[in-house]
Amino acid sequence: MSIDSAIIETRDLVREFKKTRAVDRMTFSVAPGEAVGYIGANGAGKSTTIKMLTGILKPTAGHVRTCGLDPMRQRVEVARRVGVVFGQRSQLWWDLPLRDSFAILGAIHRLDDQATRARTDLLVEQLEMGPQLGTPVRSLSLGQRMRAEIAAALLHSPELLILDEPTIGLDVLSKQRLREFLVAERRERGTTLLLTTHDMGDIERLCDRVLVVDHGRLAFDGTLTGLAGTVGAQRVLVIDLAAPTADLDDVPGATLVESESDGLRQRLAFDAESTTVAAVLAHVSSRHEVRDLTIEEPDIEDVVRLIYAASSRT
Amino acid sequence: MADVTLTERLRPYRVLLASRARAQMQYRTSFVTDILGTVGVGLAEFAEVWIIFHNVDILGGLDFTSAMLVFALSNLAFSLADMFVGHLDQLPRYIRAGQVDAFYVRPLPLLAQLMTSDLSLRRIGRLSVALVVLTVALTRADIDWSPATVALIVLTVVSGTAIFSALFTAAGGLQFFLVDGAEFTNAFTYGGSYAAQQSQQVFPDPLRIFWTFVVPTAFVAYIPAVAILDLPGDHLTPHWLAWCTPLAALLAWGIAGLCWRLGTRHYQGAGG
Numbered sequence: 168m169s170i171d172s173a174i175i176e177t178r179d180l181v182r183e184f185k186k187t188r189a190v191d192r193m194t195f196s197v198a199p200g201e202a203v204g205y206i207g208a209n210g211a212g213k214s215t216t217i218k219m220l221t222g223i224l225k226p227t228a229g230h231v232r233t234c235g236l237d238p239m240r241q242r243v244e245v246a247r248r249v250g251v252v253f254g255q256r257s258q259l260w261w262d263l264p265l266r267d268s269f270a271i272l273g274a275i276h277r278l279d280d281q282a283t284r285a286r287t288d289l290l291v292e293q294l295e296m297g298p299q300l301g302t303p304v305r306s307l308s309l310g311q312r313m314r315a316e317i318a319a320a321l322l323h324s325p326e327l328l329i330l331d332e333p334t335i336g337l338d339v340l341s342k343q344r345l346r347e348f349l350v351a352e353r354r355e356r357g358t359t360l361l362l363t364t365h366d367m368g369d370i371e372r373l374c375d376r377v378l379v380v381d382h383g384r385l386a387f388d389g390t391l392t393g394l395a396g397t398v399g400a401q402r403v404l405v406i407d408l409a410a411p412t413a414d415l416d417d418v419p420g421a422t423l424v425e426s427e428s429d430g431l432r433q434r435l436a437f438d439a440e441s442t443t444v445a446a447v448l449a450h451v452s453s454r455h456e457v458r459d460l461t462i463e464e465p466d467i468e469d470v471v472r473l474i475y476a477a478s479s480r481t
Numbered sequence: 482m483a484d485v486t487l488t489e490r491l492r493p494y495r496v497l498l499a500s501r502a503r504a505q506m507q508y509r510t511s512f513v514t515d516i517l518g519t520v521g522v523g524l525a526e527f528a529e530v531w532i533i534f535h536n537v538d539i540l541g542g543l544d545f546t547s548a549m550l551v552f553a554l555s556n557l558a559f560s561l562a563d564m565f566v567g568h569l570d571q572l573p574r575y576i577r578a579g580q581v582d583a584f585y586v587r588p589l590p591l592l593a594q595l596m597t598s599d600l601s602l603r604r605i606g607r608l609s610v611a612l613v614v615l616t617v618a619l620t621r622a623d624i625d626w627s628p629a630t631v632a633l634i635v636l637t638v639v640s641g642t643a644i645f646s647a648l649f650t651a652a653g654g655l656q657f658f659l660v661d662g663a664e665f666t667n668a669f670t671y672g673g674s675y676a677a678q679q680s681q682q683v684f685p686d687p688l689r690i691f692w693t694f695v696v697p698t699a700f701v702a703y704i705p706a707v708a709i710l711d712l713p714g715d716h717l718t719p720h721w722l723a724w725c726t727p728l729a730a731l732l733a734w735g736i737a738g739l740c741w742r743l744g745t746r747h748y749q750g751a752g753g
Contacts, residue, residue: 184751218582221585221586222585223582223585223586223749224749224750225746225749225750239749242585243588243589243590244588246585246586246587246588247588249586251586253579253582253583255579256578256579256580256582256583257579257583258583258586260500260504262504262507263500263503263504263507267500267503270496271496271497271500272587274492274493274495274496274497275493275496275497275587275588275589276587276588277489277492277493277588
């Protein structure tokens with residue numbers, strides 16, 4: 168990842184409020200086309216970072232570049248090349264039909280009428296918003312409004328899309344549609360994504376890289392699998408056996424977590440790097456009759472909690 | 482961007498303002514009642530002038546007709562400014578709604594976006610009252626009409642609107658700092674409007690100097706009216722001062738620009 172081509176670059180970025188350091192010597196860079204999940208507890212410094220990336224907030228110290236530009240000095244140019252969705256704030260005009268918001272944003276971004284219409288049609292089709300175009304924004308459901316916000320942020324075809332809690336409060340179906348759209352948008356246009364979320368489903372479905380921020384500091388930077396590996400999060404194999412069985416505490420590479428109903432159901436934790444599901448299963452089924460099995464993936468919320476615990480000890 | 486024409490450059494703002502007008506027209510009944518409401522405000526304010534001159538013939542060197550002219554000029558300028566930028570002093574509401582952050586991620590200057598984010602067409606009511614009173618005053622008054630008189634009247638309305646707009650902008654800038662500072666800034670915007678519709682001679686000198694050279698609302702109506710009507714005036718209102726109204730507007734905008742810059746710096750520093 169060359170520094171020159173990075174779409175986001177921060178070096179020793181610091182932001183202090185009266186007494187607290189909201190962002191503490193943050194250094195990371197994002198290459199064009201990446202999809203990065205930016206996660207952390209409330210107040211960890213996520214929104215502060217986003218505000219510094221977009222020129223809303225002035226850094227106390229350090230270096231920040233968005234699309235190669237200084238967001239404080241070149242805010243307008245940054246705004247032309249970046250789309251931002253604030254999950255709990257609206258970019259739309261609540262008292263007018265939805266289509267008017269797209270027309271106004273087109274004028275704001277100085278697209279001509281034809282370009283605005285073509286881009287609106289495309290986004291509306293992809294996000295399946297056709298029936299809502301004539302509806303006043305204030306009457307849209309939350310799911311419809313979020314899709315409209317994303318369409319609004321993408322109207323000017325930005326290189327970078329920043330999403331701050333895009334799926335907050337959405338039902339399962341709405342979340343899924345939104346994620347599918349973002350995956351397609353990225354595949355087709357190579358748009359870089361930076362999203363903050365509390366929803367690990369967003370990260371799993373959308374991101375190939377995770378940044379974990381804790382107390383303003385970068386606690387982890389890598390893949391989701393790597394994140395699980397770092398804290399030694401283990402997968403758990405749940406085995407249902409045909410007959411009550413003694414504790415399976417002799418399986419190589421696995422440890423017994425729990426045994427229920429006289430050993431009819433046993434849970435074995437194992438590290439994905441030291442053994443495989445197949446090996447554990449082969450070992451068990453060579454001695455006992457296995458009726459059923461399920462695999463429990465590490466809970467990412469737990470993983471993040473472990474990261475916090477680890478970084479607060481240091 | 483140098484070859485972009487002015488029309489092109491202003492297009493986003495035209496579209497924004499048109500959308501605001503459209504939004505208000507959607508609720509025709511409430512729009513009409515709103516207009517009637519501001520007509521009522523205008524009439525109530527005028528009633529005050531009428532009652533005073535029902536009891537006295539002359540106040541602060543003005544008779545009823547002259548007072549009508551002062552009233553009309555100041556109300557005209559104030560309602561025009563209020564219509565276009567009166568919402569600037571509602572800044573804390575915009576901040577709380579996250580609207581200011583949304584403005585920051587759009588490729589237009591923040592102040593220009595805020596100014597065009599609303600257009601209070603209902604102020605047309607008060608504007609109409611001012612226009613009627615202006616017409617009556619100009620007809621009743623014994624004015625020695627010349628091109629210079631007409632020019633002075635136009636100059637006064639334009640500069641007066643600019644002065645009040647500057648006050649609203651300064652109020653907006655200050656409200657980046659002041660939590661619920663509307664009461665404080667109202668003293669200058671609405672207070673300035675009230676001071677502008679009086680004969681300045683009713684104020685003691687320190688106050689007159691304040692309303693002339695610090696918050697220059699005396700230039701909105703009284704100083705030009707004295708010149709238009711060819712009244713004697715006094716030591717603080719020589720006739721040539723009426724032609725300095727644009728300078729007063731510049732002074733007001735200088736202060737407004739300063740307040741606004743300080744305000745946005747504070748916002749970018751405090752995080753809103």
